[in-house]
Amino acid sequence: MSDTADKVKKIVVEHLGVEESKVTTEASFIDDLGADSLDTVELVMAFEEAFGVEIPDDAAEKITTVKDAIDYIEKQKSA
Amino acid sequence: MFDLTGKVALVTGATGGIGAAIATALHAQGAKVAISGRREAELAALAGTLGDRVLVAPADLADPAAPAALIETVEAGLGGFDILVNNAGFTRDMLALRMGDADWNAVLEVDLTAPFRLARAALRGMMKRRSGRIISIASIVGVTGNAGQANYAAAKAGLIGMSKSLAQEVATRGVTVNVVAPGFVKTAMTDALPEAARTALLTRIPTQRMGTPEDVAGAVAYLASAEAAWVTGQTIHVNGGMAMI
Numbered sequence: 246m247s248d249t250a251d252k253v254k255k256i257v258v259e260h261l262g263v264e265e266s267k268v269t270t271e272a273s274f275i276d277d278l279g280a281d282s283l284d285t286v287e288l289v290m291a292f293e294e295a296f297g298v299e300i301p302d303d304a305a306e307k308i309t310t311v312k313d314a315i316d317y318i319e320k321q322k323s324a
Numbered sequence: 325m326f327d328l329t330g331k332v333a334l335v336t337g338a339t340g341g342i343g344a345a346i347a348t349a350l351h352a353q354g355a356k357v358a359i360s361g362r363r364e365a366e367l368a369a370l371a372g373t374l375g376d377r378v379l380v381a382p383a384d385l386a387d388p389a390a391p392a393a394l395i396e397t398v399e400a401g402l403g404g405f406d407i408l409v410n411n412a413g414f415t416r417d418m419l420a421l422r423m424g425d426a427d428w429n430a431v432l433e434v435d436l437t438a439p440f441r442l443a444r445a446a447l448r449g450m451m452k453r454r455s456g457r458i459i460s461i462a463s464i465v466g467v468t469g470n471a472g473q474a475n476y477a478a479a480k481a482g483l484i485g486m487s488k489s490l491a492q493e494v495a496t497r498g499v500t501v502n503v504v505a506p507g508f509v510k511t512a513m514t515d516a517l518p519e520a521a522r523t524a525l526l527t528r529i530p531t532q533r534m535g536t537p538e539d540v541a542g543a544v545a546y547l548a549s550a551e552a553a554w555v556t557g558q559t560i561h562v563n564g565g566m567a568m569i
Contacts, residue, residue: 283451283497
């Protein structure tokens with residue numbers, strides 16, 4: 246597993262207070278991990294801070310799963 | 325009750341009568357208080373009266389970049405941020421027929437947009453810490469309207485709508501957002517009224533006296549405290565009974 250994936254999952258566990266085992270790559274923040282809309286905004290802000298990337302609103306809206314977040318951040322980092 | 329020991333508060337417009345009284349009240353409850361305003365000498369004088377646990381943080385809220393910078397200054401200077409008091413505001417009264425776009429915009433910018441920017445900047449840390457207080461000082465005219473104050477009344481009504489919306493957004497994060505709406509309080513702003521106007525005003529106030537800045541500050545201190553944790557999205561009217569809403 247990549248460093249990015251590890252770090253993303255750690256942030257999700259911390260912010261949503263869910264068990265690590267539940268934070269699978271395919272997990273949806275809202276449907277599987279019980280996040281509300283404010284949680285997803287907070288997660289995006291936490292990702293921005295942790296990875297030093299800017300995630301604009303239209304991109305943030307499309308980040309609904311753990312995998313979406315990992316993919317977006319890796320794409321930004323390699324860009 | 326209402327102990328604020330260890331909490332960090334920012335009061336904007338602390339050079340005014342109500343702002344200084346709010347800063348003094350929060351400080352008396354034990355908070356570390358950042359006082360902001362445009363007139364540095366008056367801030368320094370207030371800081372001198374308060375003693376320790378004070379940060380002088382001058383800012384001109386007409387500058388769009390000032391609010392975020394101010395929050396950063398306070399967080400860095402006092403080591404945290406718990407209580408935002410949006411008190412800064414000014415009037416530019418005239419009948420609507422004579423009110424230019426610039427008169428409208430200038431009041432809306434400082435009295436409504438700057439408080440929003442301050443709240444937005446403060447919320448991030450408050451949500452992370454799962455606690456916070458945002459208290460905006462509106463005015464009775466934001467609810468009743470007042471001839472000659474279309475801009476000011478709109479801004480003050482806007483603060484109430486903004487606060488109710490923010491309150492709903494962040495309620496689950498331990499952050500409360502409320503409004504204190506003063507009636508006619510004895511300050512430099514109301515001292516400027518002609519004697520006849522002041523006498524006429526008193527006939528409309530059941531308590532038959534003007535408010536004091538301390539009357540307003542008490543309501544702010546309550547809302548800032550842990551005891552007010554279940555009060556959010558509310559407007560407390562402090563007006564001697566002039567309007568019972």
